Amino acid sequence: MSTQGPELEESLGSLQIGEDDEESEDSSDEGSEDSSDEEAKLPDSPWRGLYYGDDIKRMISHTLKGWCSHDPKPKIYIVTPFIDEEGLKMVKRAIGSHQMALYTREEQKQYNKIIKLKTIMTGIVSRENFAQLRVGIHEIEDQKHYYHCKFVAAEFPDRVEILMTSANLTSTHFMREQIDSVQQYDVTPEDFEEIYLQKLKKHSHDYEWASTETASGEDKREQQKKRAPYAPTRQGECYSCGEHGHYVKECPKADCNRGGEKVQLENQQNGAPPSPQQSRMPYRSYQNRMPSRAPLNWRPSQGPVLNRHTVGRWPPPNHSDQKVGPSQPTKPGAVPARVP
Incomplete structure (x- = not known):
């Protein structure tokens, strides 16, 4: 009895271990299938031609992850005139804690609105995530040249791998309905510095981090409440x-x-002349001015006495050849008699 007990327990233990191994193998197979499905979503290489926006997003993300897996890690360049929260999150998830050199515009236009780059970066990336951040001017009229190129690149000691595309790193260009071009190629570090970076540096400047920080002890709302200096x-x-x-x-x-x-x-008390605005119109005395509405007891040099029926009529009709007698009460509708 005592000898059969341990043997039975060992056999049961071996069966349990075998079942666990089978489950682990099944889970590993599922993980490999998921990874293979993700790889299957990528277009076939080499990448040259037109692709849909959602495919381009996966292509850029896959390329950035592959570059950051190298040891030593290369210098990552992100060049795009327009970038939004979705594009910046995609880049941050792909490179992780690795620093990048971003070339973009200081003001982004989204849905007919101008948005500052600081607003887009808030909560996604910080100053420590950038090896270099250079921005260009949004208004084309303020500069002679501006760049509209889009590519991501990785600078290795012996080569520079470039993924050129016509898509911006925005949600509108990552849609299925959007179609853009993609091309992948390599150049030498010398050509990359001369042909690419030097031209970009001419039409961009370093991002001023200090200008985006609020004053110490003051909130942004408190700054907006302050009255601007009179201009x-x-x-x-x-x-x-x-x-x-x-x-x-x-x-x-x-x-x-x-x-x-x-x-x-x-x-007036100091005897100073009136101000220029007061002296524009000529001064008219009360006697010389023409009233806009004659009073009831006012009589001109010629003409009848104005009554309530003739007030406001100017000039009054000329009845110099007729004499007006004293007013007498008359019946309604009767014409008053005139004095010959």
Whole structure:
């Protein structure tokens, strides 16, 4: 009894070990099948021609992972005028902690909106992820030349491998409906420096990291709440302070609401001439001015006395050949008698 017990346990243990081995083999086979499926999704090499956007995304990601697996690792170059969050995440997942040299534009245009490069990089990459970051100007009118090339490259000691494409590293170019060109080739390090990098350096500059950092102890919202310094934008003259470039309503002084009247009163008391804006129109006295609406008791040199029926009519009709008698009460509809 005692001898059969251990033998039976050993046989059962061997059976369990065999089952575990079979399960591990099955799992390894499944993993190999998954990896083979991923490799099958890639187009056949050599890569030369037109490909769909989702295939190009996998081609770039696979190429970057292969370059970073070398020892020693090469210097990775990412050159594209437009890049968004999806393209930057794809590059970050492919290269991991390896540094890269990125050439792109400082302002990105997405869905008819201008977005800063800092906004795209926030939460994805940091300054430590870049061996070099050079940016170009978004506005074409501000520079003589601009670059619109897109490629990824790896600089080895004896060669430089380049994957050239016409697709931007954006989600719109990684769609299935988008078709772009791809070509893979090698050049020497000397040719890569002379033909590629020197031209890119002429039309780009180092990214200013300090300009993207907020002041110490201040949040970005607090900076936006601060009033910007006054900048005159007009050619007029303020009669409140006498300065050019703004009007009295835009006067930066504290007493701008009543400053005009205050200054005019001080000028009159000191005997100073009126301001240029006040002296543009000729001065007219009360006696010489023509009223816009005559009062009821006002009578011109000629003509009848104005009543409520003739107020506002100017000039009044000329009835110098007729005499108007005193007003008498008349019946409704009756014509008043005239004095001969």
